[in-house]
Amino acid sequence: MRKRRPTIIDVAERAGVSKSTAARALAGAESILDETRERVLAAAKAVGYERNHLAVGMRSGRSGMLGLVIPDITNPFWADVARGAQDRAAEADVSLLVFSSDWDPAKEESHLRALRRARVDGAIVNPVSDALDDLDKFGLPFVLIGSSAERFADVSSVGSDITQAVELGLDHLVSKGHHAPNLIVGPKSRLARTRFLNAVQRHSIERNVDPAQLVIEDGEYTLEGGRLAMLRLLDRAYVGHICVFAANDMMAIGAMMAVRERGLRCPEDVSILGFDGIPSGAFTFPGLTTIAKPGRDIGARAVESLFDEIEGRPEHGRVYMPCRLIDRASLADLSREPRKLAG
Amino acid sequence: MRKRRPTIIDVAERAGVSKSTAARALAGAESILDETRERVLAAAKAVGYERNHLAVGMRSGRSGMLGLVIPDITNPFWADVARGAQDRAAEADVSLLVFSSDWDPAKEESHLRALRRARVDGAIVNPVSDALDDLDKFGLPFVLIGSSAERFADVSSVGSDITQAVELGLDHLVSKGHHAPNLIVGPKSRLARTRFLNAVQRHSIERNVDPAQLVIEDGEYTLEGGRLAMLRLLDRAYVGHICVFAANDMMAIGAMMAVRERGLRCPEDVSILGFDGIPSGAFTFPGLTTIAKPGRDIGARAVESLFDEIEGRPEHGRVYMPCRLIDRASLADLSREPRKLAG
DNA sequence: CTAACGCGTGGTAACGTTCCCACGAAGGTC
């Protein structure tokens, strides 16, 4: 048998004050005698009082909860985002309701409904559908995250800085002596492909390489997609050492498999640069050199933007978080001993 | 400017009934005219009414929320657990508050406090401390998850079935012609080590191998721990083909690295069996054969046990969820062509 | 000396819902 939880009235009685005074003391208000405040605080501790957030939310209209709707918490990038959001929210003493949408608009909608019923103060969403239908009628402050959010220019959103990431990768590649990497990118239908390609082309020009000479293979953003693309690349382009820049770590790992399949070696025969920073990249052989997206930072920043949105502060538009390079072992260094490796 | 959310009173007025009647209709009660119910439902849809869970929770004492406290949402096993819990909770129209404790008792305690303030109906916790201090005074229904929960026999908990897992692994090993695997296990201080070892010994006896002849190396449950242990194993035990059963996938992958470091090959010279089922095992070379813990099932089952606990139904004690084998490529098949490989 | 003010405090309404009780009408029983 579980006994009733103490309320503010119990505290007030024990401290010998009214519940108004008790509430003020607990809220740390100014206009109250130090002596009274201490008495109330002591009483609260004595009875084991804990503020009821449900009641607070009811009265004040602020539930102290935020919603997070991501495709899949099981995906390491999104888990990272969730973690960042969680930590930042905890700092503000706010709880996070986490939902996985599985890239399914119906699930997304039902999760948003659940968030509305729970009276969250706002939500962070990786939108799955092309249209903002359900977000339009969401009726609460929200901020978008992830690459798919970029379609919606007029709402606050946080994502990785693809341009900076590509620049980082390309710089690292030339520092290792690779000047015009082959590209493995996603399917034509994906916006991310275009963005990636644009960034590569822009920076190629800056580095005096003609974008037209860049060879591009595409495929699904999967292990198999990368494997197939690499096989095609090997069929057409293998002369001495080749270098590929994959738009995604899964594809990069698939490419690595294709290389092995053909009896070639990475990085001796083929250099591979990935993009994402998934943990598995640390355990491939060789370890995958890649550009890591700042999942955690994105989550944390999204919570901050959401707070601003809730307070009604001017909106941010899109915020780009910088990526960083993880240097492992899948890139040959052609800058030092070009003859041996290029032969 | 955001307009006021419609309440049940708005619905009642529009339907021309009292709020009591509207509430009954919305709750799908029996004693109400079909005609009235339909009118109310239509009105609710018309004004876009959505039940306020805060108010419901306040009045009924049930918030419709559950807490989940795990070490780290970024760890694939725990993400899997979270996902299972989330999905099962969603079926019951219940939301999940997710927190990461980072194996830090202080964080655990503060998260439990946050859950209490949020008035969750119960919590699922992977306890970090040895004592149940903070859970004792948690004062809400809870169920424990993970291996560390096994210490507390008298409370409901859900975990993987280590005994069945070891049996599964050993059976698979003998089917491939490996009879007495070398063992790489965790540090002596860990309870999991003892449990693993006990299971191995029991099943060894059943298979007519003397447990005394099993060679055991231990180390931290990390990549480096596994690598070091494997190196020691190789120093002392390498004759022809050897087989190792690691208590954890990270150690198994570390072992794989040690094998490569020594100029040996897996699975030709060394067979490795892991335990955990982390996603990265799919991307090592060769792919890691391992026993996967049923994270998702554990999460789902924990929610179910928690519902029982909340309803006051008899408690379950410890529930063991079965593991499954993931057969990839790190095991040589010695049963078919023993000469070629054993030579 | 009185009016005005500031301070610390108490009383009460309100947030949106559900639960309990009461009420009137209709129908059945003696």
Place this chain on the structure above:
DNA sequence: GACCTTCGTGGGAACGTTACCACGCGTTAG
């Protein structure tokens, strides 16, 4: 025909908190 039951509905309290207003007291300005 008077009474009791059943059914559908309405009225009000309660959940725990905060916001607002009012009150009494001591201090200060006019």
